[in-house]
């Protein structure tokens with residue numbers, strides 16, 4: 001794993017996904033096999049494989065006070081091209097510094113914050129999160145620890161993630177589930193809805209079957225889950241029909257578990 005300290009030009013970036021994103025790091029140690037944030041490698045011409053490099057933007061918290069003052073009010077999402085609580089955060093504490101600065105800023109009421117993680121390290125920052133207008137989510141696509149270990153090698157286990165959400169809720173923090181991505185033949189939506197029914201709401205995201213993602217993920221599924229390859233092929237070759245099936249199941253589960261679905265994300 002290559003870890004390099006770099007300087008960045010801005011901390012908050014305007015985003016199509018929400019109002020602003022903060023990525024304290026480029027690259028992600030979690031190395032999820034389906035990750036499509038790896039477009040950043042092509043974009044920034046990074047030769048290392050996804051999951052094998054992290055650039056820590058060590059000056060990013062220093063840039064934040066002025067940006068909070070100047071930017072228009074909006075929602076800040078942490079993070080879009082990394083997990084801001086990946087293992088290296090235990091050393092650099094860049095995410096913690098960002099949250100400290102927001103919590104101490106005179107302009108903190110201009111912003112809402114959404115954090116999405118697969119790491120139990122976020123529990124370290126509950127003291128700060130309690131003071132902020134924040135929603136904390138964990139992404140999950142299976143409850144099977146062995147499957148998760150193969151697909152999301154360095155992330156916290158699914159059980160730990162559910163524990164994170166429960167403890168965050170006990171601390172008065174709003175929590176949501178992010179069922180993502182739905183893995184054809186692997187993800188059991190009903191089990192996930194049942195486990196996440198204590199959350200405020202869930203997002204559901206269908207697998208991104210874009211060629212650049214499948215180039216890495218399809219051979220991985222073929223090697224590790226050969227009995228699921230037919231399910232994947234159906235989803236890849238019949239995207240509309242597959243989405244319709246998912247949508248019907250999700251709407252049924254939304255009613256059954258009284259768990260609001262904020263959006264079914266389709267690529």
Ligand code: SF4
Nearest residue numbers: 028030031032035083
């Ligand atoms: S945690 Fe998120 S950003 Fe990191 S590798 Fe996994 S999907 Fe990609």
